[in-house]
Amino acid sequence: MKKAIFTLAIGDNPMYKAALESFRIYAKKVEADLIVSDQLHYKIDIQNPKYSASPAWPEKLYTKELLKKYDRVLYLDADIMVTPWAKNIFEEYQDLETIYMFDEGLHTDRSLPIGEINETLEATETWSKPNSTYSYYNFGMFLVSRECPLFNLATIEGMQQICNTVKFYDQTYINYIIQKHNIKNQSVDASFNRMELLGMKDYRKANFIHYAGRGYRIKCPSREIRYIDDYCKMYEDKFSDTEKQAMKLAAWNLFTANLKRKSGIPQCILNFIGKPTLGRKWL
Structure with a gap:
């Protein structure tokens, strides 16, 4: 078959x-x-x-x-x-x-x-x-x-x-x-x-995790950042620390690019402000 x-x-x-x-x-x-x-x-x-x-x-x-x-x-x-x-x-x-x-x-x-x-x-x-x-x-x-x-x-x-x-x-x-x-x-x-919609509890134990809508982003700035963070933990043996860091940075840059489009604030300023505070946990 x-x-x-x-x-x-x-x-x-x-x-x-x-x-x-x-x-x-x-x-x-x-x-x-x-x-x-x-x-x-x-x-x-x-x-x-x-x-x-x-x-x-x-x-x-x-x-x-x-x-x-x-x-x-x-x-x-x-x-x-x-x-x-x-x-x-x-x-x-x-x-x-x-x-x-x-x-x-x-x-x-x-x-x-x-x-x-x-x-x-x-x-x-x-x-x-x-x-x-x-x-x-x-x-x-x-x-x-x-x-x-x-x-x-x-x-x-x-x-x-x-x-x-x-x-x-x-x-x-x-x-x-x-x-x-x-x-x-x-x-x-x-x-x-x-x-x-089923709640946050134990969602990482599922077979297929669907990050639709807000995508489990409670206390996380975007669903892409949440996804990549979960992915790096679940597949930690598949990637080096350098590769994981590159994936997390790509998700962070997408977040700030979207924020720039909505706010009009230059992305370099958003990165300067966000990385030492909000980004510290995810990067």
């Missing part, structure tokens, strides 16, 4: 570079090929969106093409870290007709985007409601096999219809397709998409 791990990584964000290395190590461990999209295959017209909306989000639809060559595909966002002790997800979840994702709807109310997409497209009135909230999967990690019809039914045209008006348009659209067509689905254990 041919397996692939698929991700999208455009740009030189140090977090992406570290993520790709963790994916490479894991791919070797589970005997899968690593496929990295560094350019977009789909064009979507985003104009005056109601919510934050990226033209890169539809790239996950490329899974359809990969399933022509591979039997199973694991997709991971490039802000996910696969930990050194991660279990083999291909062995943990084996039903080939099922789409496996983490059901964040069990932990947070996603009725807003569900209501918005039901208003825009043909309403799906039988949306699964396992608890007091609707089922709603996070699209940052998924495991799918050729036998599952999801990516034959999900289209760029469908995403285009909602991208300017529905929150989390790609994620909400995929959830809609799952519900509308009654596609077999199952939530993975939270450790395979450990998100901050």
Whole structure:
């Protein structure tokens, strides 16, 4: 059975570079090929969106093409870290007709985007409601096999219809397709998409850590700095002290560059002020 791990990584964000290395190590461990999209295959017209909306989000639809060559595909966002002790997800979840994702709807109310997409497209009135909230999967990690019809039914045209008006348009659209067509689905254990909405406690013990949103950055200036700090600790035997310092400095420089863009304060001044105080703990 041919397996692939698929991700999208455009740009030189140090977090992406570290993520790709963790994916490479894991791919070797589970005997899968690593496929990295560094350019977009789909064009979507985003104009005056109601919510934050990226033209890169539809790239996950490329899974359809990969399933022509591979039997199973694991997709991971490039802000996910696969930990050194991660279990083999291909062995943990084996039903080939099922789409496996983490059901964040069990932990947070996603009725807003569900209501918005039901208003825009043909309403799906039988949306699964396992608890007091609707089922709603996070699209940052998924495991799918050729036998599952999801990516034959999900289209760029469908995403285009909602991208300017529905929150989390790609994620909400995929959830809609799952519900509308009654596609077999199952939530993975939270450790395979450990998100901050579950709290900070023991998050580093997970299989896959997802640094989405704020990215566990409590008492830390940015999610990239938090990611690289965690990465250097978890993979400490893979790098020299000099290499770790270079990765941390790259994350710090990205933080101050973003701060410069927002504040207008020259980056050299931000580094001069920040490194002796805030940066001391992280560099």
